[in-house]
């Protein structure tokens with residue numbers, strides 16, 4: 001590669017509405033909690049971690065928007081799936097969306113980081129419970145990792161990014 005040029009790794013941040021995707025993106029960018037409103041379309045930001053450049057697409061998760069997630073899939077290296085750990089009722093929908101993505105041709109080489117977000121909420125599901133419900137251990141054709149986090153404090157977010165950087169160059 002020429003000097004001054006660097007590889008940029010494409011990331012999509014997906015998950016149901018209200019999961020905390022936009023909050024996570026701006027924690028990565030600014031180490032701050034921003035005021036968010038539901039994302040219509042997407043936000044895109046470049047996040048640099050230890051000289052590794054990620055281009056992160058944060059995509060709106062409302063039901064009507066989920067059918068267009070696939071327009072963001074090409075060349076994706078990482079999927080960040082954000083789960084609202086207090087939202088037990090809708091974990092089944094997240095599961096459906098996860099397996100739909102994993103079956104998509106354009107994502108066959110993507111690694112998956114699952115954030116079990118909102119760990120500050122009383123009575124929330126643990127990462128282990130979410131992992132079991134999503135049957136993550138059955139996923140053999142994509143590298144995956146689950147990390148508990150709280151986007152409001154930033155706890156757990158760095159560990160998730162570290163897993164991503166550790167994957168680069170593995171394949």
Ligand SMILES: Nc1nc2c(ncn2[C@@H]2O[C@H](COP(=O)(O)OP(=O)(O)OP(=O)(O)O)[C@@H](O)[C@H]2O)c(=O)[nH]1
Pocket residue numbers: 015016017018019020021022023024036037038039040059060061062082117118119120121149150151152153
């Ligand atoms: N308690 C708590 N609230 C959180 C956390 N992360 C995000 N939130 C709140 O959850 C709400 C939704 O956050 P967003 O980041 O806008 O959610 P989103 O996933 O981008 O939603 P869409 O854009 O509609 O898909 C906001 O009120 C956030 O402040 C967390 O870790 N704990």
Ligand SMILES: [Mg+2]
Pocket residue numbers: 021022023036037038039058059060061
């Ligand atoms: Mg959003």
